[in-house]
Amino acid sequence: MDNENKNEELFDEASAIEEIEENDQPDVSVEPEQPEQEQPMEPETEQSVEDETVERLNAMGDEIDAEDLGGIPVTPPDDDSVDEETESELCVMCGEKPADKSFGEDYDLCADCRKRLVKAPISFASILFFILIIGVCFFGFLLSASQLSTLQAVSDAYDQAGSNHLYSAIKSLSSAGNIGWKTAKKAVSLYNDSGYLSGIASMVDAYFYDASASSDTKLTWADKVGKGNLNAPWNKDVKKIYSDYNTAMDAYEKYYAYFSEYDEQLYYGEIAVKDVPYDELIQKYETAKQTETESAGLAFISYCEWYLANMCEKGLETELQYMKAVQEACPDFTWLYLTKLTELQISAGEYEAAEANCKKMLQINADDYYGEYFRAMILRRQGKYDEAIAKMDAVIADYENNGFYYAYYEAGINAFLKNDIKQALSYIKVCYEGEYLNYNTANFYALLNKLDNNEEEYQAALDMISSNQAQLSPTVEKYLKKQITAEEMFNGVGNPFEQPAAESEAAE
């Protein structure tokens, strides 16, 4: 206990003794010290300083006047609240220095501790990890950069497909390399719309798997993770196209088999056209029509009938009849009938129907140059040669790598019909020297050179024809002898350059 408190007690004791003597009555109330004195736990052998002092005072018997004690300075009691305030001003981290109150009244860190926390080092592991992430990111950029050409090609394909240029889109996709099953979905649709059916099978084989299909080849892990599932709901369009394609091919194989052997024998010249049992085969097809329920099957029956009629040279009307039947059986199979039907309609003089078909071709595929080619053919038959040439010039300019040789051929015919031999030669020479050298273009080239008095080129053309075990067409001689006109040559039915009676194989 502090000294200050002891003095206070002595003063109290003295006052208590004085009161007792005055009242001569024990006054319990003025014995505040008694409870302290009567602390049972204090051993009597050990007296506190206070007790000792009280005894001495009692022994003295002197009356202690409170005034006498008044001179004794009294130390004020401890103020605990002041100690608490001092503790709260210290830093909560180090507990030694006072908190820096410049950051706020409630701030509890000293300046040094704060500085230490501000400079807390970044974890070395975090930095290493970040560097690793940056490295992986850079590697990803390298990988992505190598795929930019694929992305560009695919992007071009989508743009071209969006503007209905299907052939251009297919060409872009072909140049893209490995395109993945998502892009392959689009490719399958493009192949279906454009009529390049063989592309459907190759795309599906390369990018999709069918777990439900019965096959000897077991489905591998590589197939499952690397390809699209043909039976998944998001691939149902692909599955339908593929299924329709298979149905069509099955039907074609089934009905082509009726006369395939005759086709082969005719091709190799083993039999003549008259040896083909045309009526019997047509009857067989008509019987098959009665039992066939699928529209694809009916379309292919009519298509095979047309093929047979064309092979056996049954005439324009018969061919047109069967091709119209194909259209009627399956209007969606435009890739099967539209081109041939249009050509037949032009030959038959049905220009309005042919024009409508040309429009339809271009609506389906803006890249379908056959649409423009047939339009030029219609103009030619209507005597509008300059318009036809202009149309073909536009196709030539548009088509990459000058690949559409029909445009040159048609332009050459129109130039010839308007008696511009030089212009006609300029077009036909491209066909002759390029990839469209066949019996017709070779004979046409020979005729034009003859009319142009270019004997050297004329002879070269004759040599070219004979080197392919063929002879100059009688049509050329007839024209040179003025036995037929140019219009009769090119605006009639069938090939303009008929083959000589002793048939020999001409190089196509």
Added chain:
Amino acid sequence: MTVFYVITKFLTFPGAITKALFEHIMCKVLKLPVEDTRCLRTDEMCGHIEHELVERPVAGFWLCFIPGLLNFLLGMSLSLFGVINVYCLGNYTGFIQNNALLSNLFASALTGNANLVSTVNFLLPILFLWLGFSMFVNMAPLPEDALMMKEQYKNLNGFLKVLFAPSYFVMRIGAPLERYGVTFILFAVIAVVLAIL
């Protein structure tokens, strides 16, 4: 919910680590005391570092915004390869063969092993997608930091309010979503839907 939050943080630990790293760097730039630098913890501070509250104007915004922005940019960069192959092309076969760099790197190891080639073809884009996904899931600030930013945002003038409004609202909304693991679910759903489309 804290358990789910911690689980999402550990599942996307690359993003959590980089986010914490960026926050620490921002604290150094803003001279903020950092009390605890551990980023992967098992409490609600997982994926963030413990630092003193920011009371300076606009500093709170930058502390919330910059780490999120850096994680976003990192996410875009990392997910690029995965996006090209999984979402655009659906190309799980052949990008190794089409890629001269990878063909040279893995030629001897992968020759004649179709399953290994297909597995690598499949896993590599998925890995990059997961890294990008991790970054995107860990973009939002702590709700406490977002709250402090909110208080500071109120005191801005009109022009600054308009300027900072888009990122402010994204962070304000993102902070509680990330706290309850909703961003994880959200980005996972987006990833799956895009893969199918």
